[in-house]
Each structure stands twice: as C-alpha cells, then as structure tokens.
Amino acid sequence: MFYHVKNLQYNAKPTRPDAVYAKKLQEILGGHFGEISVAMQYLFQGWNSRGDEKYRDLLLATGTEELAHVEMLATMIARLLNDAPIGDQELAAKDPVIGAVLGGMNPQHVIVSGLGSLPVDSAGNPWTASYIGASGNLLADFRANLTAESMGRLQAVRLYEMTTDPGVKDMLSWLIARDTMHQNQWYAAICELEEKENIVVPSTFPRSLEKQAVSYEYYDLSGGTASKEGRWAHGPSMDGLGQFQYVHNPEPFGKKPRLKPAPLYVHDTVLPNPPHMPPMY
Amino acid sequence: MFYHVKNLQYNAKPTRPDAVYAKKLQEILGGHFGEISVAMQYLFQGWNSRGDEKYRDLLLATGTEELAHVEMLATMIARLLNDAPIGDQELAAKDPVIGAVLGGMNPQHVIVSGLGSLPVDSAGNPWTASYIGASGNLLADFRANLTAESMGRLQAVRLYEMTTDPGVKDMLSWLIARDTMHQNQWYAAICELEEKENIVVPSTFPRSLEKQAVSYEYYDLSGGTASKEGRWAHGPSMDGLGQFQYVHNPEPFGKKPRLKPAPLYVHDTVLPNPPHMPPMY
Amino acid sequence: MFYHVKNLQYNAKPTRPDAVYAKKLQEILGGHFGEISVAMQYLFQGWNSRGDEKYRDLLLATGTEELAHVEMLATMIARLLNDAPIGDQELAAKDPVIGAVLGGMNPQHVIVSGLGSLPVDSAGNPWTASYIGASGNLLADFRANLTAESMGRLQAVRLYEMTTDPGVKDMLSWLIARDTMHQNQWYAAICELEEKENIVVPSTFPRSLEKQAVSYEYYDLSGGTASKEGRWAHGPSMDGLGQFQYVHNPEPFGKKPRLKPAPLYVHDTVLPNPPHMPPMY
C-alpha cells in the first residue's frame, strides 16, 4: 500500500518555458527506458517475488522511488509547457522563434493534455507494458534492471547536453546521480546472486540436458575475423566451466526441412497431388 | 549483405504434432525475448556501431546466427501444426483430446497462417520493435544483450519442461546451449568494457556534474528494513568511487509544486480568477 | 513522492489456486479499465492540474489508492498461479481437470512471468498508456474517471460471478465497494463543476462561435423512429439553453467534394491531363 506526500523528491523547475524540450524530455518519462518503465518493472518484480525478503524489499523500495521520478518529470514537463504558443503556419513563419517552437512541439501537448505531460516517449508513442520484464528469476530480472538504469542514465545525460536551462540541468543532475546509485545497487545484487549461482541463467537446468558440445563455441557468421581477438573467442569461458572456441563460418548441423503438405481443409496452395486428408472432426 | 543456405543450423523436427505446444513455443520465436528480438537487436547495434571493428563483427555475427534460430523455430512450429484439427465445440467436447487441442490452440494458426508459424508471442501479440534496444553505447547495449539471453534461456528451459516430445527437447537442448554461449560471450565483452570504463554507463559524463551527495545513498521507501542487509546498503560502492549509505524513508528534498494556471486559449477548467493571457501568435 | 508499506490495503488470498481464473482476473489489473489505468489516469490528471488544490488532492489521493489495488491484484494473481500445471497435450487430455486448466491458461503465466502476474489484460494484451485520458479540463477528466469506475466495477462484478472461491470473492467485494465510493466521489465532483460551468465541456468557448442552428438537433440517421421517444428528441435541452429537435434522415448541408489533383512529384495515379506543378523547393 502506498502513501503520497505533496513535496517532490527533488526540484523540478525550469528557468523558462521550452515546449520543444518538453517533447524531448518525455523520453525519460514515458519511453522504453523511462521512469514509468522502471517503476512498473521493479514493482511487478517485487510483487511477484517468491523468495528472499531482502530482495523483495529492495525491489519495492526502488520501484516506489521511481514513482517519485515520474512525478518530478511530469511536473517539469508541465512547467516547460507554460504558455506554450499555438498558432498557424503563416504567422509562425514570420517569427523564427515561434516557428521553431511550433514545428518542434508535440501537438498533443496542447490539443490532448492542455499543457500537461503525457505518458508517451519523445516521438509520441504511448507507454506500453511490453517494455518491461519480470520473470520470477531474480538474476535475469536484476540484469534487466541494470540494463534499464544504464539506458536510462545514458538518455538523461544526452538530455543534459541538449539544454542550457539551469533548472532543468539541476533536476537532471539529481536523476543522473540516482541512476548512478541504481546501477551500483543492481550490480551489487547481481554479484551476490552470481556468487551463489554462477553466471548462466537459469542455474537450475541440468547441464547434461543441454547440447554441451556447442555451449562454448563462438560462431563467426559475418565475413572477416575481427571478432576473433575478443575474449569470447578463446580461453576459459566466463562461467569457468568450458573453453571458448572460435569457429569461422560454421557449417549447418541440420537438414533441409521439407514440410508436409497441408490438408485440403486449410486451402493452402493447390499442389499437383494434394494429400487426401479429411478434417479431424 | 546476407546469404542463405537451405540447411537448418540444427534439427527442428518434433516426434509428433502438438498444436497446443506450437502456440507456447511462439514465445521464443516472436515474444519480447524471442529470437526475432535478439536477431534485430544485435543487427541494429552492429549496423549502428561507430567504433571498434571487433565489437561490430561480434554483433553482426551473432545477429546472423539468431536469424538461423528464427528459422529453426518457424520450421518446428509449422511441423507441430501438421494436420492440426479444426472443428466445432460440440464435436470437440465429445473427444477430450480434440477438445483440449482446440481449446488451447491459437486459432490464427489455422485461420491466418494456414498451419504456419506466426511472428507473435505465446499470447498472440505481434512482435514489435519496441522490444529492442540499440543505444550506440556498447556497454549499455551488451547489458541489454546479456539480459535478453538470460530471459531467453530461462524461457527455453521452461518450454523444455513443458513437453515430453524428444524431437522438441532435442532442438531446445541446442538453443539452450547456444544461449549458454551467448550469455558467456556478452559477459566477456562486458568485462572488457567495464575494465576500461568502470561500471556506470555512460562513463563519459563528468562526475562533478551529477548531484554526488546522493550518488551512493540507498533509499528504503518500503516499510521494514529487510533490504538493509544487502550489499547495496553499506560498504564501498561497486564502482569503487563512493560508500553506500542506507537511508530509511528519506525526506523529500523538493517543494510542493504549484503549476501556473493555463492560458484561456487551452480551455482548461475555469478558475475563479483566470489569468489574462492572449495566445502568443 | 511516495512511501510504501508492506501490508496490503485489503486481503488478497484465494482459497485454492486457479490458473484459469488468474488469466481472467488480469482484466482488472492490466486491462483498459483496470487498476493500472485508473492509477495512471488519476495521477497524471493530478500532476498536470493547474487549479484548485482541492481537486489536485482528490486526484493524487485516489490515484495513490489505486496503486494499492494494483498491488492486491498482482498478489492475488500470483497466488492463483501457485503450482500451476505445465505439461503436454496428450497427457492433458487424459485428465480433464488438467486439460481444462492447460487449455484455459495464459501460457505467459508460466513461460514469461514464472507464476507471477503480468501487466496485461485477460486476452493477453499489454497495458498501454493510450487507454488513459488527462486533458487539463477537470470536468472532462472527471467524466473519464466516472466512466472508468463504472466500467471497472462492472468488470469486477462479472468476475465475482465467475468464481466460487471465497477468498477471491472477499477481495472483489472490497474492490467493488471502493468502486461504489469512487463512482460517488467523481459524481460529487462533477456536480460541483456542472453547477458552476453548466454541462457542456468546455464551458469557456463562446456560444456565438459555434453553429448554433444545429446545437440541439437530434439527427436520426438510422431507419425507423424508435429513438424519437427519447428525452433527447424533444423538450428543453439538458443545458437549459435550447430546445431539442428531432430530425429524421437529415439532408446533407455540404457539397460533393472534389479534390485538386496531386502534383506530379507525389506520383499518385496518372490523370489524363495532370496539372503542371513543380515541387515547391
């Protein structure tokens, strides 16, 4: 259960409106690796977790913080949209400042949300739950989380480079710092689990059941051999259980497939000698 | 540029048809962490890479292999659908085998694809490019790849548990082994980069520009203190540049936001004393 | 900013697992009118609100409660999935109970989430932010909220009818009661605004600018006149500013449109006498 306080976790006040930047900033609010994604991803992982309370707490605590980041960005975007201009093309063209603004805005910031933030990314795509992953396997999930924080901090840094507004930079410097923490934090949790389980997810599948002959072969299927120098192409494997082998343009192991003709009742293309096969009902 | 040979990379032949399992197997063909996702993710990362040829080669080589896995799964699913039954509810109910099959199939496997595989997941959602990530920052990208292989192998293992067909298990044992390699491989590439760049992505953002006071504080915003015991709550940070601090229910740093009323021309709710503000054009 | 406590707002414990019902219950978690939708809708409306603090508080308070409902449903679904069966078609057909379960489950509840809830609806579609509305006009928004609570309670009631599990019914009886409150609450807020603004949204657009001749005409464009008896076809209009008129099969007011042929540079279909028109650059 959640409680809300009206104070923001940190400042979210631009020095001046900037409706074009508002559109860009949407990326880390409602984009693939934005704050809605991490909030939902961590909370679902936490709610679904069936094990160690320590990790459940970690997930729910961090997911709850991300909700505060959604709020900060929503607030910042609304303020960047203060008094956003509207107006037609002809007038806009006469004033290059307004023209640039009108051309670069997301029109839904006026038409749909009335100068409010939207749950969309910087190209206007609505947030979708297909962005997130929560598998029940914590090592897989924590890797997804480390990825999300890496992508998220990268995008926040790029957005930092794209503005000169001290208020926006102030807020981003906070979010970037929290992403530093969160990368460190998931990294720490991953290390704990990898120590116990080794690195290959899931660790519980018996090795004897996989085709071990190819578990450590690197297949170079792209012309040239530049990748031969990589660590993945020689030496002991990272899980310590095999030796990397470099294989250039490996041959296929399988046969040419030939599919059985379709029964008549699916009306695929007519073949010279179609198989007789009544529907199964 | 690509060349195709008709042989499969490995066998993809079930012992008997199983239209219900065909639906389930779609997950690792067209799902979030299925083979289309990894093929597209690695290829786009490779095509976009602006740096070391070694990594470019690694990405394109592995992306090309994943196309072969898409092909294997497409073939296997088509074969699992051989002579899939069709028929109505009344007749189905009389034969529990057929009833179970009809109830559990994806009807599009007959109606739409005529007993072919579909570019969808096990719930029938079409594959979408919003699943993939390619950021231009290789450490972020390799983490996304390790995540994808972890999720992908986990799902393949679960699917292995869900069938008794030796032919299907044979193919999965291959894919699971290749996922073992690919987890090792991205792990190796990550280690190389982390050694050079330390662990926080992106490594090129000056530390002085982030709000360093909060870069290593763990905020426990969920009741209880179970997560206090984690490695993330004390000791040196994983990047070696700070000390983790545990903070229970941290106070907000920001103020209560108050947004400027909207100008009349957006027709938000009328306030008692609406601000006078003509449209900017 | 948010704080989380580990206790659920109310019980969420089924008497026994029921993986098929878990799939159905997803509707009010991750469907169009599920709890994620109302949580996000109210919070975005609240964060974007530029007016009366009373309404901002109302929106944020209720949005925060909805997060607790998301949590309850996620927990309930995970428990309904406890020890969900897996297995193949042939074996399933031998045991009708297992067959029914396997046929009716969402396979992603095993393959993707490992017996956890998913941010999807009962047909497996991922939640999308295109479900929600937050316009900056509170009367429009509160109507959207009343709609969401009406649809939501209706779906919860239907789900109540679809189970005999006392634990599930207990939780639903809570959610249904809260939806009773929330319908009452948005209704109250709507009444306040309608009293001030009259009923047509937005109230700030000058009436003289709309084509008033047709502002109260009911156009019956479907054969028969059954709808003539409705309140909307005669008497004073609901906003008290006009008289409803019933018009059967109204004539068009406009002309047959004729579009200007496309310039050659867009390569539309060739016309006998294409217009000469160089590209504008």
Added chain:
Amino acid sequence: MFYHVKNLQYNAKPTRPDAVYAKKLQEILGGHFGEISVAMQYLFQGWNSRGDEKYRDLLLATGTEELAHVEMLATMIARLLNDAPIGDQELAAKDPVIGAVLGGMNPQHVIVSGLGSLPVDSAGNPWTASYIGASGNLLADFRANLTAESMGRLQAVRLYEMTTDPGVKDMLSWLIARDTMHQNQWYAAICELEEKENIVVPSTFPRSLEKQAVSYEYYDLSGGTASKEGRWAHGPSMDGLGQFQYVHNPEPFGKKPRLKPAPLYVHDTVLPNPPHMPPMY
C-alpha cells in the same frame, strides 16, 4: 446496412493549404477521442445492444452521423495538404516559411498517403480499437460516450484556437455544435437510466455482497487535507444510500503477503531450501 451519398454533411474546405495544421487536425480524426473512435464506439454499442429499441436506434443513428464527420475531416485534411512542399533541409532553411512547414509536417502525409489523410492522431500514432468501450451496460456506455464527446469538443475548440483560416473555423464551428448536441443527448439518456437504476453501475449487484463498510469512505492518501472540503468527504452520498466519511491516511486492512516459493520446474531464483514439488503432469 449503410448507404452513402457524395455530399458532405457540412462544408470542409480551407481557405488555403496548411500542411502543418493538417497534422494537428489528425487528432480529431484518428486520435483517442477522434471521430473514428466515436463512430466505432457507438456502432459497436448499438450492434451489441440487447435491450430497449430506443437506445439501439439512438446509438446507431449517432454512430452513422460520426461516419460523416470522419469523412469531413478526411476531406479537409486532404485539402490542407494540397501541393504540400517537399524538399531538403538546406533549401528549407533558406526560406523560413517552407522550413517551418517542412519541420512541422507529418512526413507520412507525403511519403505514405500521397497528400491524403491518415487514420492516425496528431502525433502519428495509428488509430487502435483499444480506444473504445462497449460493455453491454448502457449506463456505463453512455458515460463513456459523454466522456468522448467532452474530450472531443475540448480538442475541437483547442484546434479552433490554433488556426486563423475561416474555412477551417467554419467546419469546426459545425463539429463543435454537433458535440454540444451529443453531450446534451448522452446526458439526457444518462438521466433516464439513472432515474431508473440510481447512479452506481452496475445497479444489479446486490449491495449486501459488497464490503459496505468502505463503500462511502473517502481515503486521503496524499499529504495535506485540501480535499477534505470537497462534497465527496461529507454529507449524504450521491446515490443517497450512505454518508460520506473522510479518512486521513487510512491504515491497511490486509497483511504482508508472502508468496509460496515456486516449484522447481519454473526455474525461478534458487532458494536455500526449495520446495519439493514435481510438475503436475
């Protein structure tokens, strides 16, 4: 069954082309609350209606009118795109008018539709049926319709403010007037039903089955008490069946959930003492 006449319901002719405005106008054609949405929503509600002919007629008649509005907007947008410029960045920059146009257009208006309208919104998102609601419960559905007309008229009014073209304004003044009628009309239909059924949807669920103790409690879960003054926090409830109660920061009623560990066959994270539990098949 439908019949079409070539005349438009009302004029849809701009005074001059304006490709940037064409992009914006897409919102009320193919957006969440655009004309495609209302046409489809009312028609599906009508086709599915199992009751009073009067309401069925109302729904089908109004849905049919909305198809005419789709046509008017499609025509207007095609005309706004007449001779839309194409051209590259360098040339565009020399002429600010063309630059503003090129920057602000939806490029698909040239590349995809060849100067035609698109079934998308103003940010370019394709229309999706997940926008609409048709529940079989008419009170819920009519509320959805009132919401759609409120949002739709609001957006049309905002678009009216965003242009100075008399032809566009003329068409919008018609659509805005029809939305006035449609808000009045659904309002009238809602009143009829609320008189019979009271206000809480669905009215057929026995009150004794809901957790009545919390059916009229307002939970203020967001810091401060501004919302305490609202009508929803005191006095008789709007349905006349209870008394509103204001509760500040209510305590949880439920326990801390603890989920049963997952069986081994789903390969969630390994726990120290994993439960023994063979797959159910």
Added chain:
Amino acid sequence: MFYHVKNLQYNAKPTRPDAVYAKKLQEILGGHFGEISVAMQYLFQGWNSRGDEKYRDLLLATGTEELAHVEMLATMIARLLNDAPIGDQELAAKDPVIGAVLGGMNPQHVIVSGLGSLPVDSAGNPWTASYIGASGNLLADFRANLTAESMGRLQAVRLYEMTTDPGVKDMLSWLIARDTMHQNQWYAAICELEEKENIVVPSTFPRSLEKQAVSYEYYDLSGGTASKEGRWAHGPSMDGLGQFQYVHNPEPFGKKPRLKPAPLYVHDTVLPNPPHMPPMY
C-alpha cells in the same frame, strides 16, 4: 455522408450459440484482413482520391458495403455468445462440454463486452489502423485491395470449414460470394490501370533515373537453384521492357561501411582516440 437502415444486408443468425466459434469468427471482423480493415481502407482511399470519379465512386460504394459486413459479423458474434457460460475451473472440469467452452472462449466476451462482439481479432488483438494502406496511387491501392479480398476470402473459407452450424455457413456463403465479386472487381480495375500505365508502380518515375542494370536481375541468395526454373528467371520481363536474368549468389556491389565516430556529446562508447567535435549549438 451515410444513412443506416436496420435490416442486415444478409442473414446473420446461428442455429445455436457457440462461444468458442465466436472467438474464431472475430478474425474476419477485427483482424488484419477483416471487414473493419476493408471498410476503412476503401473509404480512406475514396476520400483521398484526387482523380477519376469512376474510381472514387467504386471505392466509396464498396467501402460502404463493407460496413454492412462489419454489422453482420458483429450481430452473428453477439448471437453466438447468447447465454455463454461462465464459471470456475473445478466445475468446468466436471462437464467436458462446458470445460471445452470455457477454455476456448475469449474471456473478454464476458468480462469486457457482456456477450457482445469486440473490435479485435481471433487472438484478441485490438484492430489497428496500421493494417490499412491508402497511398493516393490507385494501382498500388487496388493491389492492396485485391490482396485484402484474397486473404479475407481465404479466412472466411477456413472458418466455413471450422463449423457445422447451418446458420453460420449460410452467412459465410454470402460473404464468400461477395469476396468473389470483390476480387473480380479489383482485378478489373487493376487491368484497366495496367493497360494504361504498364505494371510497375509508380509508372511516372523516369526509367532513366533507376539503376537499370539491375532492374531485371533475379538474385538467388538462398542455396540451391530450384527457383531458376521460374518464369521470373528467364525470358522477357512482365512489363515487356527487359529480359529476366538469373544470377546465383550475386556478389556485393558496395563497400564495407565504416561509420564516423560519434561526437562526445552523445556519449556513445569511448574510443581510444575520440574525435574532437563540440556540439553544433
């Protein structure tokens, strides 16, 4: 502008309810090649058409008929859902008929639409406007229409095979016949245009501007030479302007691409010698 009559274009009455078949039938209502798709595709093509009135009329007339087919299918599906069972897994398992029904239904047919049709396909995916094409080039558009009618009739035929209900078969025999007409009709329109424009779309692009050396070469990039026997590999090209050539495993014409390193301000991976390049602002 449209007018609706209450009579259906043709009968849409099943002999008995069949909730499982209702789910399947959704494919040709709300699927990729269902009736909503063709209705919207033809209408948008018609509204956008800038040329010959004959084709505009053809498009609008046929689009209007497709609306009647949407209506017939919506009605049929609602009737197939009459008294659809609900109920839990345990009870269902006791009665195989009910079990089969419950397992095979789309749960949204109860929970969301209350026994009404939905604007979704047979796997439950909501209809999306990204299915349709309307390019302004009529030959391209008519080919899209012929494709849609081919896919649509194929799916209707498959659905015909999947039921024994005489009422359903009666309706499908009508729709299949209309698809016969519509395939013939688009075929006729295509022939008219191909006679005038030859077969390659668009016909207005000067041949001298394309790389004519490769305009008629068939590249066999998949092992084996089975496709060498096809008409496309030898003889005069179908447009009569060239000679087909068969080329086995053609060599690349291009170079190995090498992308310029990214400027520092995008924070891609650090290279040993990053280029000096200040942001352009």
Added chain:
Amino acid sequence: MFYHVKNLQYNAKPTRPDAVYAKKLQEILGGHFGEISVAMQYLFQGWNSRGDEKYRDLLLATGTEELAHVEMLATMIARLLNDAPIGDQELAAKDPVIGAVLGGMNPQHVIVSGLGSLPVDSAGNPWTASYIGASGNLLADFRANLTAESMGRLQAVRLYEMTTDPGVKDMLSWLIARDTMHQNQWYAAICELEEKENIVVPSTFPRSLEKQAVSYEYYDLSGGTASKEGRWAHGPSMDGLGQFQYVHNPEPFGKKPRLKPAPLYVHDTVLPNPPHMPPMY
C-alpha cells in the same frame, strides 16, 4: 541458415549529413511497407511453405536480399545523422538552418539511438509484425508481395523527390530498380498460379457452396452512378465464370436483428422483464 558479409549490397553513402531526411528515410526501413516488412514477410512465407520447392526458393532468396536492403538503409541513416546538432530552442531560433534541423528531427535519433537508425517509420512508430501477411496460400501471399513492392517503390520514389543529395539518390536508384525487378517477379509468379488456379483465392472452395446469385453483382451503395462505367459493372467477370451486374442502391436481404436479452449474471442494462436464466455452471 544465414551467412553475412561485411560489404553492402550497394553503396549507402550520402554526400552530406541531413538529420531531417534521416527521419523521413526511416519510412522505407521500418514502416508498413519498408524493408523489414518485406524481409520478414518473404522469409515467413518461405519457412511456412508446404509445396513447390521453386516457390520456397524464390521466397527465401528474395527475403534474404531484403535483409541486405535493411542493412543499406540502416547504414545510410546512421551516416545522415553524423554530427547531428543538439541544442535548445532559443539558440536554434537564431540560426534558421539549425532551427529547421532541430524542429524536423526525430529526437530519438539522438536520445535513444545515439545517432543510429531505429526500427521505426518516419512518424516514429515502431515496426510491428502486424504489418505482414503469410497465409500458406501462395497466390494470396504473392499478391501481398506485389502490393508491398508497389507501395515500397512508390515511397522510395517519393523520397527520391524529397532530396537533392547525389549519394542518397544513388542508393535510392538501386532500391527502386530492385523494386522494379521484384514487382516483375511476383507478377510472373502470380501469372503462373492464376493460369493453374484461375483468379479467385482460394480456388479450392467448391463454387456450389457460395451464394452464387451475388458472386458477380456490383453494388453501388454510394450516391451517383459514376462507377457504372467501370469494367466491373458489366460484361463477363474476370474469372470468366459469370457476368458482372450493376445494381444501384441494393435492398437489404436480411432482417432487422433482435438480440436475446443478456442473462442476469453479465449485468448488462436492466430491462423491464429480464429473462430468468441461471449461470450455466
């Protein structure tokens, strides 16, 4: 199975960067009729094909070539993005060139991909597998392919008109030529099949089972009779099996539908005399 070589199939090098054109060019990379669509469509059709090896080879060979086109476009787009400007609105407005660029870019080209191509269209919508069709019926599939190549070449030609960059034009002249070949090729394959099967898909459905009385009637449901002159309205049908008939405003053949009231357990609107009907369980 696939092999990759580093050389591009053809050149993909612009003369100068053009970030705005990069956004536009995305349409034929990741749009509805872009190269990802045709690659996936042909490969899935090939993998699923259950018949003549000649066609299977044709599909896989061409699908493999399309992967090379995806690569060329991804490379071209990355190069067009070289050193793309970033920066804020105020500065942008001072320099019209930069202003035009910033306004017209897809911001995700910086924030998300770090100057790389994206799997999206020119409006920023992610590629989705719902674009493609693979039915198992080759005549239907080849028509879908001819449509895709017609739309694809049309879009490439429009993009050719939208740039003056010789490098971009060079690449497009190649792609346009290959589309010429591919239109010819699918045309040839279609002719082969139509000769064997006649033109109506599927050819295997007994004509006696369709409602033949309406198989060749053209229904003009849109006012006026312009379409009466078309080839589809008179003379022998294109399949040679009937005579086209022109019918103006045809009467409905069906009755007014009346749906059975819903059972109480779905809680649709209350009717005066609701039917007694216990849930079926």
